[in-house]
Amino acid sequence: MTTKISIQAAHKTFGSGEKAIVALQEVNLEIGSNEFVTFVGASGCGKSTLLRCIGGLESLSSGSIKVDGAEINGPGVDRAMVFQHYSLYPWLTVTENIKFSRQLRAGREELTSSDVEAASGRADALINLMGLNHVRDAYPNQLSGGMQQRVAIARALLPRPQILLMDEPFGALDAQTREVMHDMILHVSKLEKTTIVFVTHDVEEAIYLGQRVVVMAPRPGRVDSIYQVDLPEQRDQDMKLAPGFLQQKKAILTRIRETAGMHTDYELLERMTQQAAQQNDMQ
Amino acid sequence: MSSRNKILARWDSLWVIRGELSRRTYLMFALFGMLVPLAAWWGVSVSGWMDKVFMPGPMDVVSRAYTWFMEDELSHDIWISTYRVLAGFTLSAVLAIPIGLMIGTYRPVQAMLEPLTDFIRYMPAVAFIPLVMLWVGIDESSKIAIIFIGTFFQMVLMVAEDVRRVPITQIEAAQTMGASRAEIVSLVIVPSAKPALLDTLRVTMGWAWTYLVVAELVAANSGLGYSILRAQRFMQTDKIFAGIILIGLIGLTIDQLFRWLHRRNFPWMYKK
Numbered sequence: 001m002t003t004k005i006s007i008q009a010a011h012k013t014f015g016s017g018e019k020a021i022v023a024l025q026e027v028n029l030e031i032g033s034n035e036f037v038t039f040v041g042a043s044g045c046g047k048s049t050l051l052r053c054i055g056g057l058e059s060l061s062s063g064s065i066k067v068d069g070a071e072i073n074g075p076g077v078d079r080a081m082v083f084q085h086y087s088l089y090p091w092l093t094v095t096e097n098i099k100f101s102r103q104l105r106a107g108r109e110e111l112t113s114s115d116v117e118a119a120s121g122r123a124d125a126l127i128n129l130m131g132l133n134h135v136r137d138a139y140p141n142q143l144s145g146g147m148q149q150r151v152a153i154a155r156a157l158l159p160r161p162q163i164l165l166m167d168e169p170f171g172a173l174d175a176q177t178r179e180v181m182h183d184m185i186l187h188v189s190k191l192e193k194t195t196i197v198f199v200t201h202d203v204e205e206a207i208y209l210g211q212r213v214v215v216m217a218p219r220p221g222r223v224d225s226i227y228q229v230d231l232p233e234q235r236d237q238d239m240k241l242a243p244g245f246l247q248q249k250k251a252i253l254t255r256i257r258e259t260a261g262m263h264t265d266y267e268l269l270e271r272m273t274q275q276a277a278q279q280n281d282m283q
Numbered sequence: 284m285s286s287r288n289k290i291l292a293r294w295d296s297l298w299v300i301r302g303e304l305s306r307r308t309y310l311m312f313a314l315f316g317m318l319v320p321l322a323a324w325w326g327v328s329v330s331g332w333m334d335k336v337f338m339p340g341p342m343d344v345v346s347r348a349y350t351w352f353m354e355d356e357l358s359h360d361i362w363i364s365t366y367r368v369l370a371g372f373t374l375s376a377v378l379a380i381p382i383g384l385m386i387g388t389y390r391p392v393q394a395m396l397e398p399l400t401d402f403i404r405y406m407p408a409v410a411f412i413p414l415v416m417l418w419v420g421i422d423e424s425s426k427i428a429i430i431f432i433g434t435f436f437q438m439v440l441m442v443a444e445d446v447r448r449v450p451i452t453q454i455e456a457a458q459t460m461g462a463s464r465a466e467i468v469s470l471v472i473v474p475s476a477k478p479a480l481l482d483t484l485r486v487t488m489g490w491a492w493t494y495l496v497v498a499e500l501v502a503a504n505s506g507l508g509y510s511i512l513r514a515q516r517f518m519q520t521d522k523i524f525a526g527i528i529l530i531g532l533i534g535l536t537i538d539q540l541f542r543w544l545h546r547r548n549f550p551w552m553y554k555k
């Protein structure tokens with residue numbers, strides 16, 4: 001597997017002086033071509049920051065991020081990004097949203113006229129792939145959250161990005177819709193040979209989708225550990241119940257808990273229960 | 284359920300928080316809201332509590348408006364006032380929209396212009412009248428200038444705020460698709476802020492009418508505001524009433540026009 005993204009000694013600090021927050025400390029990571037890597041970790045450990053740095057929306061304080069051996073410089077059409085929500089253009093229909101990048105000069109430059117026609121076909125293909133045919137002329141606010149995310153993914157995929165960066169893209173969806181989206185995104189990654197970097201809070205999602213799961217730790221934000229996922233390439237929902245899957249899920253959850261420095265205060269809960277019982281007795 | 288209960292339940296359903304109202308019921312309530320003050324006014328005027336000189340009745344006002352139209356220059360007054368408002372307002376909008384767009388988009392422009400605009404906006408526009416008369420004279424342009432001063436600075440700040448409300452994710456999504464800065468402004472920020480901008484224009488249009496009256500009270504020899512002032516000198520309270528109500532009606536019409544434009548241009552906001 002050839003290296004697609006190479007992150008070397010990445011540091012990112014927000015603010016300065018006393019109030020400085022180290023969002024990323026000494027992050028080193030290689031992501032392979034067509035690899036599916038997922039990131040989990042306690043809130044505030046720098047997952048979004050790392051993703052935004054790869055996307056070029058944020059720049060590192062020091063260190064480097066290279067794509068195909070070349071240092072990145074700001075956002076680029078080779079790296080598409082899908083946000084958690086509110087990123088669609090409400091004044092455009094589903095089809096117009098998906099075709100948005102075609103109005104941009106950066107998207108047009110590389111196209112010959114025969115490509116333009118092919119691109120039009122691609123929009124249709126993506127609409128079909130995402131199951132959006134019956135809503136292609138609807139506006140985003142007429143769609144459910146799951147449908148909106150499909151539009152956002154289709155829009156990101158239109159210019160054939162080599163890398164897809166996703167920040168909790170299914171965080172706001174219900175469990176059933178999520179499962180459908182999982183199989184859809186796995187399908188896309190195989191079909192389009194896209195390298196996918198996927199941030200989530202959901203460990204089960206991270207294992208099911210990822211070939212590797214990267215656990216990050218907060219204060220300062222850093223890579224804590226990396227788990228290789230041993231699932232067959234063709235995933236299916238029943239695998240989530242296999243002993244190996246559950247074991248890995250438990251291991252990762254425990255590790256996140258340890259790094260989070262947050263835990264349930266059972267003593268406090270016990271005291272509160274007793275107090276409530278006493279008050280009930282008095283009445 | 285008895286019919287009395289049914290009526291009560293229906294009545295209760297009208298008061299659901301942010302509930303829906305059928306178009307007919309809505310119009311009924313709107314009409315009610317307009318008719319009650321009108322009836323109260325009429326009641327007071329026929330009761331004789333107040334001298335007709337101070338409180339003319341609705342019919343006096345209507346008949347005064349009629350003679351104003353037939354024997355005097357009502358249509359010219361309406362025309363000239365509307366012209367002044369539109370000229371001052373358009374001048375304001377044409378300058379305020381691009382400037383506000385730049386303030387809301389580029390930090391250095393914001394730093395250069397926003398504190399300054401904030402400062403000027405607190406200076407009472409009315410206090411500029413003597414200066415305007417000295418600089419611009421007392422012809423049409425002075426009235427337009429006063430309306431401009433009254434609306435422009437507020438409008439700049441409101442436009443800047445509208446532009447800043449464009450969600451950052453909409454902008455970042457465009458960046459990751461390779462949009463240039465100019466493309467982000469023209470293809471994302473402007474279309475995203477447009478509905479809010481039209482609302483800003485609608486609101487500032489109301490202020491433009493307020494400053495029209497101020498401008499005409501000071502330096503004019505025609506127009507609705509001027510006529511109101513002159514009527515006061517001759518104790519023609521019915522004419523004062525007629526003038527005020529006419530301005531209200533013109534304002535209401537323009538407001539409805541803006542709302543109609545909003546629905547027509549931004550259908551996606553009204554589809555659910």
Ligand SMILES: Nc1ncnc2c1ncn2[C@@H]1O[C@H](COP(=O)(O)OP(=O)(O)OP(=O)(O)O)[C@@H](O)[C@H]1O
Nearest residue numbers: 014015021023042043044045046047048049050221
């Ligand atoms: N623009 C910013 N300015 C200042 N601090 C920031 C900024 N963005 C992120 N941070 C800080 O950097 C740290 C990492 O934030 P980040 O959003 O990357 O965490 P995260 O892992 O994505 O968290 P979550 O799981 O809650 O999304 C946090 O402490 C956050 O407060």
Ligand SMILES: [Mg+2]
Nearest residue numbers: 047048049167
């Ligand atoms: Mg995050």
